[in-house]
Amino acid sequence: MKQHTLFRRDSMSDDTLFSPFHLKNYELKNRIGVAPMTRMSSVKDSIPRQDVFDFLVRRARNGAAIVYTEAIVTDYECSQGYPGQARVLNEKQINAWKPVVEAIRAEGAVAIMQMFHCGRMAWPEVNPAGRVIAPSPVSPRQVNPLTNEPYPVPEEMDLLEIEQVIEGFVETAKGGIAAGFDGIEVHGAHGYLISQFLSSYSNQRTDAFGGTAENRCRFAHEVIQAVRSVVPGDRLLTFRISNWGIADMDVSLFGNKEEYQKIISLLSKEPLDVLSVSTYRYAEKAFGTDRNMAQITREATSLPLMICGGIHDRASADDALKDADIVLSAKSILLNPEWIEDVRAGKSLPLYKAEDANIAYTETPLP
Numbered sequence: 001m002k003q004h005t006l007f008r009r010d011s012m013s014d015d016t017l018f019s020p021f022h023l024k025n026y027e028l029k030n031r032i033g034v035a036p037m038t039r040m041s042s043v044k045d046s047i048p049r050q051d052v053f054d055f056l057v058r059r060a061r062n063g064a065a066i067v068y069t070e071a072i073v074t075d076y077e078c079s080q081g082y083p084g085q086a087r088v089l090n091e092k093q094i095n096a097w098k099p100v101v102e103a104i105r106a107e108g109a110v111a112i113m114q115m116f117h118c119g120r121m122a123w124p125e126v127n128p129a130g131r132v133i134a135p136s137p138v139s140p141r142q143v144n145p146l147t148n149e150p151y152p153v154p155e156e157m158d159l160l161e162i163e164q165v166i167e168g169f170v171e172t173a174k175g176g177i178a179a180g181f182d183g184i185e186v187h188g189a190h191g192y193l194i195s196q197f198l199s200s201y202s203n204q205r206t207d208a209f210g211g212t213a214e215n216r217c218r219f220a221h222e223v224i225q226a227v228r229s230v231v232p233g234d235r236l237l238t239f240r241i242s243n244w245g246i247a248d249m250d251v252s253l254f255g256n257k258e259e260y261q262k263i264i265s266l267l268s269k270e271p272l273d274v275l276s277v278s279t280y281r282y283a284e285k286a287f288g289t290d291r292n293m294a295q296i297t298r299e300a301t302s303l304p305l306m307i308c309g310g311i312h313d314r315a316s317a318d319d320a321l322k323d324a325d326i327v328l329s330a331k332s333i334l335l336n337p338e339w340i341e342d343v344r345a346g347k348s349l350p351l352y353k354a355e356d357a358n359i360a361y362t363e364t365p366l367p
């Protein structure tokens, strides 16, 4: 039976953060996970650098209950958005991840592979097919910060391309399972392909994949169903969602609370084990209401929830956990190898800015 909390845990005991959480058939040792972080280190064979692998294993050793991989791109066509992104498709790539997954699991953490397709955020120069595809021929308003050039206007995906892209998710999920991952995450957040289908900001289709919330959810539905069929029932399938995208960050991807909750309730019918909600700041009120994203999500689903965004010390982690089951950290865990122990000790810890994390994309090995 799924464990979830329907109401705010105002009476939450002080050590909930460090108490175990039962997730499907996994017993998490605490409620803290390493959020997915792209490192752009896979310059050869779409395989990350050894120090990036070592970083993930060390975060498991340092106490994380869950370790997410960076976003793995799903095919060799046009899914890649940044240089040096990883793939888990061929034997060499799968074999490269096997010892990493084993080591993460040996530290008592759950290893989950995130996978994504960039859609209109793709950068043709780094994609073997040199194309940009998306639900509709609409590009982001802002320029690509990596090139200072406008994002190309994408080609609208036809039904054959939709099937082919889904196949990329399936093949990558199979690769992740062959590598031994405990779970697979479908990245439906941050304005990448699945998020582009979910949001009418980027989806202007008039066929079965656009228009109503049900239609905009159809692509996510088909990806999830196809991926679930290759992810064994005892492994986790998680889905990440956000109301913001990497490009045109100020845009609310869902028009209002009701529209967002409709999408959440549709996703809740899918064979998912967790919904992971990504925010800039977990406590920020959303959709002009007095509720934050975790609270608004919780109202619409009984799936276990992960929350992320500006959780940087004991007080913020405890507070975020009142409305979610698991907290994820990116920047704090990236920059401070002792973060989990420092949180446990209640140390005063900084709230990092996005620029502080730029070291993630350099060749400097992180402690």
Ligand SMILES: Cc1cc2nc3c(=O)[nH]c(=O)nc-3n(C[C@H](O)[C@H](O)[C@H](O)COP(=O)(O)O)c2cc1C
Residues within 6 Å of the ligand: 035, 036, 037, 038, 039, 070, 071, 114, 187, 189, 190, 240, 278, 279, 280, 308, 309, 310, 311, 328, 329, 330, 331, 332, 334, 357, 360
């Ligand atoms: C270096 C870096 C790389 C990131 N890459 C990904 C990614 O591959 N997939 C993803 O879903 N989010 C990615 N994110 C977003 C984080 O997972 C997280 O949602 C965001 O940083 C907010 O959490 P924080 O305040 O704890 O950093 C990345 C963040 C950072 C700092």
